[in-house]
Amino acid sequence: MDSSALNKLSRLFWLGRYVERTLIEIDIMQQAYDQSIDGPAFDYVRFCEELEIPNVYESADDFLEKFLFSRKDPFSVISNLNYAYDNAIVLRESISSAALSYIQIAVNIMEAAAKNVAPMLSLQSITDMLYAFRSCSDDSIPEMGNRYTLKCGYSIERIDMYIRLNYHLEHLGQEFSRLNYRMQCTPLRRDGEKLMLLLGLAPNPDPTNNRMILLDCVEGLFVDV
Amino acid sequence: MESLVSHTARINDQLARYGVKFGIYKNGVFNERLFPFDAIARVIPADEWQVLERGLIQRVDALNAFLKDVYGPQEIIHDNVVPEDFVLSSPGYLASCIGLTPPKGIYSHISGIDLVQSRDGDWFVLEDNLRVPSGASYPLIARTLCRRCSPDTYRTNDIVDNRGYGSMLREVMDNVNCGGINVIFTPGRYNAAYFEHSFLAEQTGALLAEAGDLYVEDEYVYYRGFEKDQRVGAIYRRISDEYLDPTTFLPESVIGIPNLMSAYRAGNVAIINAPGNGAADDKGIYYFVPKMVEYYLGEKPLLQNAPTYLPFYPDDLSYVMDNFERLVIKDTAEAGGYGVVFAANLDDEAREELRQKVLNSPRRWIAQEIIDFTELPVHLAEGDVPRKADLRAFVLTGHETKVWPSGLTRYSREAGNAIVNSSQGGGFKDTWILAH
Numbered sequence: 122m123d124s125s126a127l128n129k130l131s132r133l134f135w136l137g138r139y140v141e142r143t144l145i146e147i148d149i150m151q152q153a154y155d156q157s158i159d160g161p162a163f164d165y166v167r168f169c170e171e172l173e174i175p176n177v178y179e180s181a182d183d184f185l186e187k188f189l190f191s192r193k194d195p196f197s198v199i200s201n202l203n204y205a206y207d208n209a210i211v212l213r214e215s216i217s218s219a220a221l222s223y224i225q226i227a228v229n230i231m232e233a234a235a236k237n238v239a240p241m242l243s244l245q246s247i248t249d250m251l252y253a254f255r256s257c258s259d260d261s262i263p264e265m266g267n268r269y270t271l272k273c274g275y276s277i278e279r280i281d282m283y284i285r286l287n288y289h290l291e292h293l294g295q296e297f298s299r300l301n302y303r304m305q306c307t308p309l310r311r312d313g314e315k316l317m318l319l320l321g322l323a324p325n326p327d328p329t330n331n332r333m334i335l336l337d338c339v340e341g342l343f344v345d346v
Numbered sequence: 347m348e349s350l351v352s353h354t355a356r357i358n359d360q361l362a363r364y365g366v367k368f369g370i371y372k373n374g375v376f377n378e379r380l381f382p383f384d385a386i387a388r389v390i391p392a393d394e395w396q397v398l399e400r401g402l403i404q405r406v407d408a409l410n411a412f413l414k415d416v417y418g419p420q421e422i423i424h425d426n427v428v429p430e431d432f433v434l435s436s437p438g439y440l441a442s443c444i445g446l447t448p449p450k451g452i453y454s455h456i457s458g459i460d461l462v463q464s465r466d467g468d469w470f471v472l473e474d475n476l477r478v479p480s481g482a483s484y485p486l487i488a489r490t491l492c493r494r495c496s497p498d499t500y501r502t503n504d505i506v507d508n509r510g511y512g513s514m515l516r517e518v519m520d521n522v523n524c525g526g527i528n529v530i531f532t533p534g535r536y537n538a539a540y541f542e543h544s545f546l547a548e549q550t551g552a553l554l555a556e557a558g559d560l561y562v563e564d565e566y567v568y569y570r571g572f573e574k575d576q577r578v579g580a581i582y583r584r585i586s587d588e589y590l591d592p593t594t595f596l597p598e599s600v601i602g603i604p605n606l607m608s609a610y611r612a613g614n615v616a617i618i619n620a621p622g623n624g625a626a627d628d629k630g631i632y633y634f635v636p637k638m639v640e641y642y643l644g645e646k647p648l649l650q651n652a653p654t655y656l657p658f659y660p661d662d663l664s665y666v667m668d669n670f671e672r673l674v675i676k677d678t679a680e681a682g683g684y685g686v687v688f689a690a691n692l693d694d695e696a697r698e699e700l701r702q703k704v705l706n707s708p709r710r711w712i713a714q715e716i717i718d719f720t721e722l723p724v725h726l727a728e729g730d731v732p733r734k735a736d737l738r739a740f741v742l743t744g745h746e747t748k749v750w751p752s753g754l755t756r757y758s759r760e761a762g763n764a765i766v767n768s769s770q771g772g773g774f775k776d777t778w779i780l781a782h
Binding site for chain 1 (some may be wrong): 362363364365534535540544545547548552553554555556558559569570571572573
């Protein structure tokens with residue numbers, strides 16, 4: 122493809138974000154499930170506050186079920202995976218049928234897992250499929266700008282989630298480095314002021330004290346999407 | 347074929363993996379369904395296919411000639427072969443296309459001809475689809491998956507490879523391209539055939555575009571790129587005529603391209619298939635296709651229509667009224683398997699009501715003899731069962747007219763039901779053309 126319409130780039134970017142969000146949330150939910158066996162109940166109230174989503178759950182058990190599988194919950198993992206699918210399905214000719222099929226399989230497994238008595242095993246398969254998608258799309262998207270727009274989506278979501286949830290903060294610097302490279306390879310335009318601020322904070326982001334400013338810079342970094 | 351059939355469930359799993367679905371609106375809600383695949387292929391021997399192929403090419407060439415004529419000199423009307431009223435009163439006949447010749451004079455680039463085979467082996471054309479015929483992608487992707495499941499089946503049977511459809515389609519687009527890129531224009535994700543739109547874009551290397559991606563400036567069409575806009579030379583549109591250009595057709599259309607028809611009229615873009623083709627695939631015009639073959643090509647038609655009556659003609663109306671109970675009555679205003687009524691299946695009141703409708707507006711209806719068309723075996727867990735099946739053949743017109751050596755075989759999922767449309771719950775099969 123010689124040139125991508127803005128809406129295609131936007132879809133690629135959001136496809137990347139939703140894939141990454143699903144991966145991170147599955148990882149967190151696997152930990153929460155394990156913790157619920159013999160440890161203290163997962164602090165879902167705090168999780169909702171940090172993620173800035175409404176707490177519509179009645180208990181930790183209710184959270185574990187609904188946050189994973191409720192289609193009525195727009196913030197659930199299954200909803201995020203479906204948002205990834207909604208973006209992917211309109212990008213078939215850009216990302217290839219082969220890459221799209223991994224998202225489709227992940228959706229199929231997720232729908233089956235919702236009815237499964239041991240859903241955690243299925244979640245691992247979803248993770249496998251989403252990583253397979255990442256690898257396959259990297260190989261099958263010929264146009265560099267498209268490829269890196271998708272990757273910028275991964276990076277932005279990862280940084281966003283790391284900051285919001287104080288999660289894997291040890292990897293934050295590495296992800297900033299990745300984003301710094303990736304954003305030079307995407308045609309998406311950047312907000313110069315936010316970029317400078319972000320680059321200034323990147324060596325020592327201190328997300329506890331700089332949460333708001335970091336999130337504002339990350340969310341608003343690309344002006345086109 | 348036994349080895350292949352044993353993999354039916356796996357092949358369907360693979361089709362689900364690749365999102366082989368069609369959409370359906372029911373009570374205003376959009377749902378996507380998997381299109382059930384039966385691995386027992388329809389097999390057409392080489393000699394039988396050769397006859398079909400010649401007949402299909404002949405038919406489509408005649409239909410293209412008809413379209414060129416009725417939007418031009420209208421000789422077929424002046425020569426009283428087709429009544430003027432039948433052409434001009436057809437809802438598919440577009441006044442805005444009169445005097446407008448598309449690039450290379452081709453109107454129907456992709457034609458979907460629906461056929462059935464009677465129990466004694468004769469083929470009959472049931473319908474010509476010259477607007478936006480869909481369905482080629484299903485046997486296309488199924489063949490690839492079947493080959494993976496059972497390579498021996500394809501090694502030991504001399505089956506013509508059907509995987510060149512993307513190249514054939516690309517040639518068709520390139521042939522009429524007026525300068526610029528090829529695009530496949532889709533109404534969007536919630537169209538019934540969206541899978542096909544996106545799959546064919548991938549197969550042909552064309553860009554998949556929606557309404558907001560394309561615009562017209564100074565009678566040229568452009569694809570709205572991020573860094574630069576690109577001129578569009580050919581549009582394979584998967585959208586009905588009436589929604590194509592709100593400045594010419596339905597003003598409320600939000601899925602069209604404003605001023606597209608002005609670019610088309612100026613000869614700066616090809617539209618595939620041409621707007622206005624509905625004039626030739628109207629269920630009423632179908633009656634006249636064999637006459638078109640003789641009129642334009644000076645040849646005897648190689649393919650026959652199902653015996654059809656036009657209540658528009660007094661003699662036919664009289665026959666239809668006398669034999670109402672044993673005929674199929676078709677509403678020319680409907681498509682997709684809707685508006686097809688087997689009069690014998692109606693109770694007395696409903697039959698009388700339909701009879702009155704035919705009497706009141708005879709132009710709107712056709713009547714056909716029921717063809718006891720052949721049943722094909724369909725593999726189910728409890729064993730193979732016979733089901734009614736049709737064949738949609740795809741005829742592509744580029745430098746020359748060619749028939750894709752395959753086709754979409756659709757079967758009914760209920761015993762005895764002759765309605766095979768996917769929107770009515772039918773499934774599909776691959777169609778094998780034998781090389782020898």
